[in-house]
Amino acid sequence: MNDSIGADGELPLGVSLMAHGPVAGLLDDARLAEAVGCRRCWVYDEGLATRDAWVTMTAVALSTSRIRIGPGITNPYTRHPGTTAAALASLDEVSGGRAFLGIGAGGGMTLGPLGIDRIRPLEAVEKTVTAVRGLLDGRSLDMSSSTFSLRTARMGYGRPGIEVLLAGRGPRMADLGGRIGDGYVLSWIHRDFLGAHVEALRTAGAARGRPLTLVWSTMPVVDESDFLLARESLTFRLADSPSSVKERIGMSDKDTTAIRAALRDGGPPAAAHLVREEWVDPFVVTGRTDSVGEIVRSTMHRLGIDEFQLPHVADLGAALELLAPAFPKGEAQPG
Template sequence: MEVSCAFPTALSSPDHIALAERLGYDRAWVYDTPQQSPDVWMTLALAAERTERIGIGPGVLVPSLRHPMVNASATATLAALAPGRVTVAFGTGFTGRRAMGYRAVPWSFMDAYLRAYRGLLRGEVVEWEGSRMRMLHPDGHAPARPVDVPVLVGALGPKGNKVATELGDGLFATLQVPEFTSDYAHSAYLAWGTVLDEDERPDSEHARLAGGPGWALSLHGAYEFGGPDAVRALPGGDEWLDVVTASPETERHLSIHSGHCVELNAADRAAWDAGGHSTLRDVTLSGTRDEIRAKLGDLHAGGVTEIVFQPCGPAPESELERFLDAARG
């Protein structure tokens, strides 16, 4: 199983990707979350210039944020800067849309978008929004078409699985491992967590800072996909809802997604302090070194071919080192 890493795109991400290469990670992904991050393509271009071996790519692009020509041109640019190292992943927008108050894009839109995007990279004339277009980049402006890069699709249900099967080269999953994961030769799984010391409690300061942001996704996901009742069923859920529902309904998404994948926001901290930390091992890739290796074995048995670990907290360098040591021994 490949061991990769991911970063919520930040100004420091190019340097962290260079560090991941030195440590021995196979690939580094960065998020397409413009409401809280610098531009994903600029960040990847800087990372390409600072690295030589590690695979790089956006994970995941949200198609509604850019015209397919823009993403196709950016993909071609990155492929020229890092030949043979680029993989691209697309998703419907858990954070990249919901944090701005939108719902996820429909799979029918994803289907049409990927057909246009991949057609452009092949050098074909495609139709988008009623117009016919083709990549017209002359020599020196982009690699000659076709530009061949693997494309993964973030799918959890049957509609996404259909699109990924027809238009993708693999799967990019998070929050849960779909039952069809083993159907793909390349199945990346994005996870958060931290390596705990043998006698470390799940409510330690280190666990909160390094494991907490990933743990909070269990609350964010429960609310987005199951509503308030799903959150109330979780330890600390009532306290989390008390903070979130204090915001006007039209701005509630701002309270939910503030600090997403980076730090605990006010609602997350209320839930953590109310005992929510008790689920840290259950909802994240957290545990002792041996516990994490066992969890990785289970993921691999379920069809995951690439584990993607996102470090959190004030010491990402240490988190990257500790996780890689646990994963590879």
């Protein structure tokens, strides 16, 4: 790493860690991200496909001292909201107040193997956020929904106001994020829709009198290995994308069925060849090694995006070398 990258100051960058192997194997990457100055460490919550997200986040918290830590992204189905609230409050204690919650509707790669259907996803996310916040505030809750219930439930600990960021790829989840979130993750959004998503979220934040933190998550692509990883990363994301996105790229129901079947049989590596090459470019940032960071930065400034989230990559150090120099320390970010 370039020593100048790790100078004092916080960068509007986040990294994503996926615990496919032992949790200890991720901790060097977490420490590297903190040394570089990254703002957040997101930990994938992918059910049976990875080690437990909350255990992993606790290990990250104990191995770092400044970087913010949260799931990227959890869902309202695999855990009861009361359990999520307790885990979040505990992580916040362990980390010295660095926890945040990233939450969305959950995808097929996580929910499918557990036999869980996404029942009323917008309602499920909204009520989960309401429950988690209420428990963190110390209130006694009685709630019912299609996915959970609370009966005079109260937590005797927790920090009110822990940041909650919603995530999704469709307009309805973005609308919900604008109404109830502290922030929103624009996850692998087709470039034709990115500006409209940002504008709608900014408008929603202004209407309720508080700004949203907008996070853009996608992959910088500078060579063939990046491109191949992007195809793999798009498998489950395209399968779960709204119909408007599939129509824009010419992805049929037959394509979706084939990708989902391959994902069930062998995960993203087995389905990657079904993602057509021409589908990849609209979802990623393509450039040279000496320009891709500036492309990310200029896009953020042009659209008013606050943070950039790196997805899981094979070589985090190399990815940060591409991005971090484009963000001078102390530079005011859009918002």
